[in-house]
Amino acid sequence: MSLSTSHELRRAFLDYFQAENHEVVHSSALVPDNDPTLMFTNAGMVPFKDVFTGNEHRPYVRATSSQRCIRISGKHNDLENVGVTARHHTFFEMLGNFSFGDYFKEQAIFYAWDFVTRILDLDPSRLAVTVFGGERNLAADTDAEDLWKKITGLPDARIQRFGADDNFWQMGDVGPCGPCSEMHVYLGDGEPDPRLVNQEPGANGRGWMEIWNLVFMQFDRDEGGVMRPLPAPSIDTGAGLERLSAVVQGRLSNYDTDLFRPLIQLAAELAQKTYHGSQSADDVSLRVIADHARMTAFLIAEGVFPDRDGRSYVLRRVMRRAIRHGHRLGLESLFFHRCASKVIDIMKDAYPELAERRPVIEEITQQEEMRFRRTLDRGLELIAVNKNWTETRDGKVLPAAIAFELYDTFGFPLDLQQTIGAEQGFSVDEAGFNEHMQQARERSAGSKVGDLKVDALYQSLARELGRVDFVGYEDETADSQVLALLSSGVRVEICEKGQPTEVVTRVTPFYAQAGGQVGDRGLIRTEQGAEFEVTHTERPVEGLIVHHGVLKSGTLKQGDRVRLEVDHALRHATRCNHSATHLLHYALRKVLGPQAVQKGSLVAPDRLRFDYAATRPLSSDEIRLIETLVNAKILENAPVTTEVLPYQGAKDRGAIGIFEEKYGEMVRMLSMTDESIELCGGTHASRTGDIGLFKVLSDSGLAAGVRRLEAATGERALAYVHALEEELSQAATLLRATPQTLSDKLARHVEQHKQLAKDVETLRRKLLTGPQTDLSAQAKDLNGVRVLGAVVEIADLDSVRELADQWRDKLAPAIVLLGTTTADGKALLVCTVSKELTTRFRAGTLIKHAAAVVGGKGGGRPDFAQAGGPEPSRLAEAVAQIYALADKTAD
Ligand code: SER
Numbered sequence: 104m105s106l107s108t109s110h111e112l113r114r115a116f117l118d119y120f121q122a123e124n125h126e127v128v129h130s131s132a133l134v135p136d137n138d139p140t141l142m143f144t145n146a147g148m149v150p151f152k153d154v155f156t157g158n159e160h161r162p163y164v165r166a167t168s169s170q171r172c173i174r175i176s177g178k179h180n181d182l183e184n185v186g187v188t189a190r191h192h193t194f195f196e197m198l199g200n201f202s203f204g205d206y207f208k209e210q211a212i213f214y215a216w217d218f219v220t221r222i223l224d225l226d227p228s229r230l231a232v233t234v235f236g237g238e239r240n241l242a243a244d245t246d247a248e249d250l251w252k253k254i255t256g257l258p259d260a261r262i263q264r265f266g267a268d269d270n271f272w273q274m275g276d277v278g279p280c281g282p283c284s285e286m287h288v289y290l291g292d293g294e295p296d297p298r299l300v301n302q303e304p305g306a307n308g309r310g311w312m313e314i315w316n317l318v319f320m321q322f323d324r325d326e327g328g329v330m331r332p333l334p335a336p337s338i339d340t341g342a343g344l345e346r347l348s349a350v351v352q353g354r355l356s357n358y359d360t361d362l363f364r365p366l367i368q369l370a371a372e373l374a375q376k377t378y379h380g381s382q383s384a385d386d387v388s389l390r391v392i393a394d395h396a397r398m399t400a401f402l403i404a405e406g407v408f409p410d411r412d413g414r415s416y417v418l419r420r421v422m423r424r425a426i427r428h429g430h431r432l433g434l435e436s437l438f439f440h441r442c443a444s445k446v447i448d449i450m451k452d453a454y455p456e457l458a459e460r461r462p463v464i465e466e467i468t469q470q471e472e473m474r475f476r477r478t479l480d481r482g483l484e485l486i487a488v489n490k491n492w493t494e495t496r497d498g499k500v501l502p503a504a505i506a507f508e509l510y511d512t513f514g515f516p517l518d519l520q521q522t523i524g525a526e527q528g529f530s531v532d533e534a535g536f537n538e539h540m541q542q543a544r545e546r547s548a549g550s551k552v553g554d555l556k557v558d559a560l561y562q563s564l565a566r567e568l569g570r571v572d573f574v575g576y577e578d579e580t581a582d583s584q585v586l587a588l589l590s591s592g593v594r595v596e597i598c599e600k601g602q603p604t605e606v607v608t609r610v611t612p613f614y615a616q617a618g619g620q621v622g623d624r625g626l627i628r629t630e631q632g633a634e635f636e637v638t639h640t641e642r643p644v645e646g647l648i649v650h651h652g653v654l655k656s657g658t659l660k661q662g663d664r665v666r667l668e669v670d671h672a673l674r675h676a677t678r679c680n681h682s683a684t685h686l687l688h689y690a691l692r693k694v695l696g697p698q699a700v701q702k703g704s705l706v707a708p709d710r711l712r713f714d715y716a717a718t719r720p721l722s723s724d725e726i727r728l729i730e731t732l733v734n735a736k737i738l739e740n741a742p743v744t745t746e747v748l749p750y751q752g753a754k755d756r757g758a759i760g761i762f763e764e765k766y767g768e769m770v771r772m773l774s775m776t777d778e779s780i781e782l783c784g785g786t787h788a789s790r791t792g793d794i795g796l797f798k799v800l801s802d803s804g805l806a807a808g809v810r811r812l813e814a815a816t817g818e819r820a821l822a823y824v825h826a827l828e829e830e831l832s833q834a835a836t837l838l839r840a841t842p843q844t845l846s847d848k849l850a851r852h853v854e855q856h857k858q859l860a861k862d863v864e865t866l867r868r869k870l871l872t873g874p875q876t877d878l879s880a881q882a883k884d885l886n887g888v889r890v891l892g893a894v895v896e897i898a899d900l901d902s903v904r905e906l907a908d909q910w911r912d913k914l915a916p917a918i919v920l921l922g923t924t925t926a927d928g929k930a931l932l933v934c935t936v937s938k939e940l941t942t943r944f945r946a947g948t949l950i951k952h953a954a955a956v957v958g959g960k961g962g963g964r965p966d967f968a969q970a971g972g973p974e975p976s977r978l979a980e981a982v983a984q985i986y987a988l989a990d991k992t993a994d
Contacts, residue, residue, distance in 0.1 A: 106223065109348040109362050110452060113169045116198045116342070119218055120167035125200055128168045129750065130454075133405055134414060142414055143173035146274065147199030148318075148339040154203050155279040156323050157334035158570070158646055162769070164205040169344060169453070170197050173398060175417060182424070182518060186391035187382070189308035189349075189356035193421055194398035196344040204335030211317050211338045212250050215286055219315070223351055229289040231300045231311065232257065235271055235282035236264030244270075244282045247319070251284070260297050269301050272318040272339075279333060281321040287311045288350055306382055308355030315342040326559050356380065358390050362449065366393035369445050374432040384526070388428035395425035396442035399468060400450075403443070404460045406700050406716065408808050409471045420516040422468070423475050427519055430479060431526075437476070440468040462698040463716045467808045470718065474807070475514055482513035486523065498528065503535025510536070511543070560592065561643040568607060570646040575612040575623070575786065576745070579669040583610040585661050589649070598635065598659040605649040606635060606659070612669050613650055615642035619704035620681055620785040625669040633657020635665075674786065675793075676708035676817070682743055682775065682788040683733065683797050683816045684711050688759075689779040690732035691715055691812070694725050701760070702809050706785065712813045714805055721802045721810075733797040740792030741776045748772060758782050796820040870897065871906050882914055883986055888940060889914035890989040892982035894922045900931065900969070907935045916940050920953060920985040922978035930957035930975040932982070934968045941965035949988050956981035 106112050117127050131150035135141045141149065147170040153159035175182050175193050184191040200214060219225050232251050237243035243264060251262050264270075273280030289295035291309030304310030320337040322330035345357040352360050358367060359380065370392045371378045378389050402418050409419035422439065429438050443464050451458040485505065493500040501524065509515040515523075520531050568586050588595045589605040598604045606627060616622035622640030627650060637652040650667075659665075684706050691699045695717060702714040721729070753772045760782040773783040775791050788794060795817040805811045815823050831842045840848040870876060882891040891910055897903050903923050911919045916937040925931050934950040946968035954961040954970035957977050961970020972981075 106351050109344060109352075109360060112348055112351055113196070113198065113344055113453060115222055116218070117167055117169060119222055120165075120200045120214070123165070123200075123214065125165040125167040126161075126163040128166050130168060130170045130196070133171055133173055133401060134407060141275065142417065143175075144170065145172050145174050146170070146339075147172070147197040147341045148201065148274065148279070148320075151201055151203070151339070152274065152278055153645060155320055155333055155337050155339070158565070161203070164203045166201045166203075168199055168201075170199065171195075171401060171454075172197050173402075175421070182421075183522070185394050186387045186389075186428075188306055189304065189358065190312070190343075190346055192345060192357070192394050192397075194394070194401055198342045198344055198347070200338070200340050202338035204333075204337055207336050207338060208247055208317075208319055209250050209254070211319075211340060212247070212254050212284070215315050215317055215340065216255050219286060223347070225288060225350065227255065227257070229295065230255075230257070231261040231263065231287045231289070231295070231297045233263050233265050233270055233285045233287070233301055235284070236266055238267040238271070241267075241271075241282065244284070244319070247282070247284045263297060263300050265301055272316065273324055277324055277326055279320050279322070279337075279339070280324050280330070281319045281336075283316055283318040285313050285317070286315040287313050290350070290355055304355075308349075312346060312350070314346055314350060315340060326562070358393065363390070363393045365449055366396055366442055366445050370429070370432075370438070370442055373438045373441065374429070374434050376432060385432060388432050391428045392425045392439070392442055395421050396439065397446050397450075399425070399439070400443040400446035400457060400464050401454075403464045403467050404454075404457050406702050408467050408702075408716070408806070410806055419471065419514075420518065422471050423514065423516060424519055424522070426472050426475050427479065427522070430476075437469055437472050439472045440465045443468045459697050460700060462696070463700060463808070466698075466718050467716075470807060478513040482509050482515050483523070485509060485513070486520075486527070492529065493532065498530065501529055501531045503532040503539055506531045506536045507539035507543075510540075560589070560594075561647055561649075564589075564594075564607065565644045565647040568647070571607065571648040572610040573612075573614070573648060574610055575614050575669065578612045579625075579671055579674060581610050581612045581667050583608040583665060583667060585659065585663045585665055588659070588661055596661050598654045600654045600656070603651065603653055604635075605651050606637075607647065607649055608665065608667060611640075611648050611650070611667055613637060613640040613648065613667060614669075614674075614786050615640045615648045617642060618783060618785050619684070620677060620706040621708075623669045623677075624673055625667070627652075627659070628666050628668070629657060629659060629663050630666075631657055633659050633663075635659050637667075673708040677706060678786050679788045679794045679816050680708070680711040681706045681783075681785045682791060683737075683794045683814065684713055685773065685775060685779050685781055685783070685787075686733045686736050686791070686794075686797070687711075687713050687729065687812065687814060688781065689736070689775075690729040692759075693732060693778075694721075694728050702805075709819060710813065710815065712811055714809055714811045716808055717810045718808055720804070721812075726799050726802060730797060730799055736775060736779070737791050737794045737797060739776065740790050742790050743787045744774050745787070746772050746774070753780075753782060756780055796824075798823055867902055871902060871909065876906060878910055879913075882910075882917070885986065885990050888944075888989060889917040890919075890986055891917065892920045892922075892985035894978045894982055897923055898926045900925075900933075903931065903933050904935075904967075904969075907933045911935045911937055918944055918946075918949070918985060918989050920949065920982050922953075922957075922982045924975040924978065925971075928975065930959065930972040930978050930981070932957065932959075932961060932970045932972070932978075934963075934970075934985075936966050938966055944989065949985065952988055953981045953984045956984060 106115055121127050131144060133143050135144045135149055147168055154161055173194050185193055220227055234247045235244040248262055251257060270283050272283040287300045289311055300311045304312055318339040320339050321333055323333055324330050345362055348360040348362060349357045354360055367378050367389045370389050376385050379386055399422050407414050407418055409415055409422050426439050447457045447461050489505055491502050493502055506520055509520055510517060517536055524530050564587060574581050585606060586609055587607040588598050590602055613623040625637050627635040627637060634655045635652055636655050637650045639651040642648050684704055688701060698716060700716040702716055705712045747769050750770050753770050758772050758780045770782050771784055772780060773787060774780045798815050798820040800813045800815055802810060802812050835842050835845045838848050878891055878893045881893045882889050891914060903921055907919045907921045911917045916939050918936050920934045922932050932950055932953050934946040936944050936946045945965040947963045950961045950968040950970045954972055957972030958974045959970055959972025962968055
């Protein structure tokens, strides 16, 4: 078989293991749904974690996959290395074969050797392996050593022992783990030294390179570091596709394979550079862009958009890093979306979802670049003009306050500042920066810190009790037994009345909050008549369902036999809303296209909302169309059917939601006609007609690229329509119209209003220039200055001001003080002074004296001032003040 491309290699690997009776499992999502402690799927075994521990069962015991992964932190995965070395990446694919209690070391070693030497045709004289040499109270893996010898015939020197750092693999602090064995290939010239086998090649790519890790899974490590044996010894192997491609394609660097070269080429063309594959700053930048574009395209396709928190923040950080490298290369216009688009071209055959989501990927990438570019120059300028460098022995340090401002105001992630620092010769006060961050977190109530912590108590409870049986798809009541009670974070034997408690039973009909659907409410009763009110149900860890609530009467203790009853009315309303949410999803995709990716949803008894990817609001026509489409499906009264079927079967039927879901073997598929087929674990209406009526309430922007639709169904939708009707009829009554004639009548009123406003303005102007405002008789000449003090009958401030200005100009150089009574019965004074007189007379000072007469205060500029007061009856006296004041010498 020809293996000239990476796609062929991926296919060859999966085919090889399929022929060896392995189930080919499609890559799971990058955002793991089975482990809240994990930010991204970071190894091929992550989707199978619960299968190794025995918490999940699949209908197969051998699997193979090409799993997309992201690693951006950890001992060997420093972001700073990406683009610098020949094989560090943020996003990569891991080929793997897995055995769940089936074959063990011998078979795993055989497969690895056979595939590498026979299928990939690698020269055995350039291969070496490592085994676990013993550490942490565990003996050296002599079995593996012997098996390698037996199967491969490798000489002793090519089988090296290393300690736990190199040859013991664990998923994280907790989870499946075991000793491992790695295969390495020698790249480069000369005679390889097998003692250096665990040293990664440097930037030039020459040296020993690890190509395959075989983990002999034997333990499950808990939070306390205790390692319990797994139900059965298992196999987890991982081979990086990019590395293997490099070897097969005869390249020293992963970046020279067909997975990266077209991306580098595109970036180089856009920047008008030539790529030399060197360590020059330009070449590193081109590689960084190529790498980061892959992570960007894949994460956005999964619905992770750049933002300020969690995974979204990590994405934003990586995108901004790439954009900054583009900026460094002199790329002045938006470019990064074109790189993301190229990723789609390269990968779409293996991941068709990418092509489907191209518009969103491009749009979101472009938006982020626009956003960052708006502040990039200003941020760089802030560094350039900064004069507050701290000097240390190691050189210049950017102070924490500036680093934080760059982060907070200009969106420069810390590592980006550090990269710029490395180029420009400064470091960043990281400790100080972290302090600022901490303070900012404390200030912001919505801090996400701690969200990812899983309560250890739930973990151990799940292990102890096993899986709670959910029977709520079929039944709303069930008889069961109380297995555990929890109160204030500890286990209790007896439930105290009135005290918030969590109840765990063997079986439950209560739906635990998931997939946007809120948890069920209802009652748990004992035979003796005790009543526990369930206010919320959730699943804190896989397999465990807890009922939150309080004991209302009687006693409830561990071991009691109970009857669980879901609140039927609430459940029914929730079911209808959930089905309506699917119909809304269908309609939205129909109107906007598949790029309207679901970003989240909430399904409660009284409301539903649906967050989706879009960069502009829906027009009212589109909203109308969505309502029409959904209500047409409701009128069809189609049955809502659920089927549990293999993943591939669901995919073939066109089910959506697959990309976000877990790739278990069997999936639950929900259909309402052929047009709405989704994977869903929620509870649903029996027929679409149960929904009754569907009405969109609002469409609003939620975050960059995400919008939220809120809608109502059934009685609530009707109540909404009634409330609107009521509003309409009240408005019609006010206008003496009917709802049907309201808009015509209102249009006429608006016209009339405009005309009236025009008339008022004309009259006002006339008034200001008419005989009733001829104040010339009251003007006096005092020391060469014309002075006018008058009371007028104009109630609005603007007109009085205009009149004062007119007379000041008519009499110039002049001082004018006008008084009037406002509509609400207050005295108002306005004083204006010709510019050339302001060195002698100040309006602000003059008006103070006049204002005192009407019992008020005032002030202003030298040429204009105004004042108010409570005694309009003394206005004449107040304005007369001006003559005496002007007669004095200027103040
Ligand atoms: N889990 C191991 C690794 O990630 C082998 O798949 O290296």
